[in-house]
Structures are given as C-alpha cells and as structure tokens.
Amino acid sequence: MQYISKTIPASKRVALVAHDNRKGDLIEWCGRHKLLLEQHQLLGTGTTGARLEAATGLSVQKLLSGPLGGDQQLGARIAEGEIDLLVFFWDPFEPMPHDPDVKALLRIAAVWNIPVACNSASADMMVRSVLMGAAFERPVPDYAGYLAAR
Numbered sequence: 819m820q821y822i823s824k825t826i827p828a829s830k831r832v833a834l835v836a837h838d839n840r841k842g843d844l845i846e847w848c849g850r851h852k853l854l855l856e857q858h859q860l861l862g863t864g865t866t867g868a869r870l871e872a873a874t875g876l877s878v879q880k881l882l883s884g885p886l887g888g889d890q891q892l893g894a895r896i897a898e899g900e901i902d903l904l905v906f907f908w909d910p911f912e913p914m915p916h917d918p919d920v921k922a923l924l925r926i927a928a929v930w931n932i933p934v935a936c937n938s939a940s941a942d943m944m945v946r947s948v949l950m951g952a953a954f955e956r957p958v959p960d961y962a963g964y965l966a967a968r
C-alpha cells in the first residue's frame with residue numbers, strides 16, 4: 819500500500835460514539851479527559867452527543883442518532899477526510915438493528931487509517947499521545963493503484 823503523508827492539525831476532529839449500554843463508560847471517560855477534549859473539535863451521533871453535553875458540559879456537534887443514519891454520516895465524514903480520531907464504545911453483548919451501519923463505520927475507519935478506540939484503555943492511550951500534542955502524522959492510503967487495477 820502506498821501512503822500519502824498528511825499532517826493532522828493541532829486541533830483534532832474527534833468523533834465520539836457509544837451504544838446505550840456503553841454511554842455511561844464514554845461519559846466517564848470524557849469527564850476524566852475534559853480539559854484535553856475541550857481543546858479539540860468534538861462531534862458524535864445524536865444521543866451520544868446530547869448525553870455527553872448534558873453530563874460533561876463539553877460542546878459536541880451532534881449528527882443524527884446512530885440507528886437513524888448517524889453512523890453513516892460519520893462514515894461519510896471519514897471518507898471525506900474530516901475526522902482524525904474515532905472513539906466508538908460499541909456494545910459487545912447486544913445485537914444492534916443497525917449492525918450493518920456499525921460495521922460500515924468501523925470498516926471505513928480501517929480503510930482510511932483512522933485511529934479507533936473501542937474501550938477506555940485504548941482511548942486513554944489515544945489521548946495520552948495524540949491529544950497531548952505528540953506529533954501525529956496519519957499516513958493516508960493512496961488508492962490510485964488499487965483503482966487503476968480494477
């Protein structure tokens with residue numbers, strides 16, 4: 819795979835999403851890292867964003883609720899290069915009616931080499947490095963060769 823080097827701006831665009839049984843965990847995590855997170859641009863699916871704003875006072879741009887298309891909106895933003903990090907506390911125990919959308923979001927994040935954290939341990943590592951100002955260059959995959967071969 820060829821990559822195009824892309825420098826990520828100091829103020830990161832952080833997508834925040836949690837399934838219902840994990841929203842408490844994400845609220846706890848965001849509260850713990852509030853001082854760092856408020857220096858970045860936060861966006862999330864509708865209910866997650868609203869719950870985070872109410873519980874932490876952080877400002878979150880709210881898209882549609884996940885089952886109504888919010889996951890797909892986030893996926894589109896990733897494809898358009900508008901998201902730097904994805905914190906997605908998905909539920910490993912409950913089947914979701916919009917499971918294809920969940921899968922699509924995780925897939926498109928893999929396609930575009932977006933760092934993804936699915937639990938507080940990995941999200942902690944993410945903020946300790948990237949959001950604290952560690953140099954972060956996300957190599958963007960160059961799919962020109964892939965497309966030419968099709």
Ligand SMILES: O=C(CO)COP(=O)(O)O
Binds near residue numbers: 838864866883884920
């Ligand atoms: O379902 C979700 C992610 O798949 C999250 O959606 P809400 O934030 O609207 O609950």
